[in-house]
Amino acid sequence: MSEPTTQALLTSAMAGNRSHLARLLSQIERNSKVETQVRLALAGIPATSVVIGLTGPPGAGKSTLISALLTHATASFNKTAVLAVDPSSPFSRGALLGDRVRMQSHGLGDRVFIRSMASRGETGGLARTTATAIQVLDACDWPLIVLETLGIGQVELDVMDLASMVAVVLNPGWGDTFQANKAGLTEAGDVFVINKADKDGVEQTRADLQDSLSLLKPPLPINIFETVAVKHQGVEALWRGIEAYLKEAQKLGLLEQKRLSRRRRLLMRILQRDFDVRMHAYLTSEYGDNQILGALAGSLSIEALRADLFEYIANVDKRPR
Ligand SMILES: Nc1nc2c(ncn2[C@@H]2O[C@H](COP(=O)(O)OP(=O)(O)OP(=O)(O)O)[C@@H](O)[C@H]2O)c(=O)[nH]1
Ligand SMILES: [Mg+2]
Incomplete structure (x- = not known):
């Protein structure tokens, strides 16, 4: 076949x-x-899906939380797709499998679609393929897409630009133990979750977080929720909080703005890639090389070289090969 x-x-x-x-x-x-x-x-095809991003340090309980949220999310949206983005795969294939097993034990059957993605080590590849995957899921009528990624560095946080809203998942003790990209994480969140609230230090973490958040001027007030994902505690309240955020953001036009900027960025990337391919064709062709040598020898002005390059780039697909 x-x-x-x-x-x-x-x-x-x-x-x-x-x-x-x-x-x-x-x-x-x-x-x-x-x-x-x-x-x-x-x-x-216009984008219509709502994309909820969940980010946070390794092991904060993002997958467990998503799994617990699925019942509520699917009750509201009818269907939910989950994209778990892993920047360091293939090393953590085991963890991904664990995620899938954990997330698939929800009994929602056909109303949930779960998928892990790896960035394959390419800078920017993470954001690019994730953006396309979201576009595909959107076109395939998944009205809600939940995106899980680590909040460890700028590249991972860039992925969160693809989301309509972002929930940052932390644990008690965050203030003392987790220094890496602390500011980046705080700035990324529309909603905050202190998961593993069954552990000591919740109050201190809430105070630390409120401290960091007081420096920001978000378009909507930021709420902090406490959950024990493994016991489904606080999960429904978190979902109500997410829904309330989405409703307000919708009213203010923030969701539409995000969708538009998502599509704009995708289009820019297509154009950029096309441009790069064409430029590469010029630079590696005998013709382009001769023109460059001519410019270096002084028989072609730099201005003329530039005009020639642009003419070539615009018409490269019309040229005989
Ligand atoms: N005590 C406690 N443990 C939890 C809670 N939520 C999750 N865990 C445990 O924390 C561990 C990590 O949970 P995951 O859901 O895999 O965390 P994650 O953030 O998705 O992890 P990565 O994707 O590897 O970054 C698992 O052993 C969970 O059972 C909680 O509320 N309380
Ligand atoms: Mg996970």
């Missing part, structure tokens, strides 16, 4: 075929040409 084409996979995924959706997402992760093709195919 031959492998279905990308377009066939996309059409079928959009018609609701989950295994084709999963296969398409794998292809997107592996192959940037497929990714570009999918993006172009979806470019005209």
